[in-house]
Amino acid sequence: DTGVSQDPRHKITKRGQNVTFRCDPISEHNRLYWYRQTLGQGPEFLTYFQNEAQLEKSRLLSDRFSAERPKGSFSTLEIQRTEQGDSAMYLCASSLAGGGYGYTFGSGTRLTVV
């Protein structure tokens, strides 16, 4: 078990481009979460999945953001037409349903939009 893996670790993109991030959770975890963290702030909830079902989505997740978890294993987060305000650390976490809130976070993907 290598923990929660996120790829890439860093991404620099030009404004207006689309980007996609991948998260591989701990294999036996059926819940997967996406959070966004800007400098000097705590993580903010974006969305979460139980297996392949997206159960909750934050109002922060504009129409330009979409997340999928097609087979209930890895997940992708896509941002279309990136804006400078999208620059942040995107964190993925996983847990077992019913296992309390002991999320395991990945190391994050740092996005810089120039």
Next chain:
Amino acid sequence: GQQLNQSPQSMFIQEGEDVSMNCTSSSIFNTWLWYKQDPGEGPVLLIALYKAGELTSNGRLTAQFGITRKDSFLNISASIPSDVGIYFCAGNAGGTSYGKLTFGQGTILTVHP
């Protein structure tokens, strides 16, 4: 929306000193958690609290779930240099928010040897 106010924002202490930080909310939470984040890494869970009044320890760390369910504190005793990092409180309100954590703004801890 729900917000957690964490204080202090930063602390500069000498190695060996004890540290205390707290978190308050305007609304009730059913679960309180404390995380530590090192630069360039994701947060790591330190302590989870599930019942009002609960006091839980993890080594030199002790955390309490406030009786009103609107606050929590974290104490670190006999600090060491590797305690340096950002500490976050987080809460879950249950109900339709099941699965979602709300985080505080963090307390930056610096420990001087």
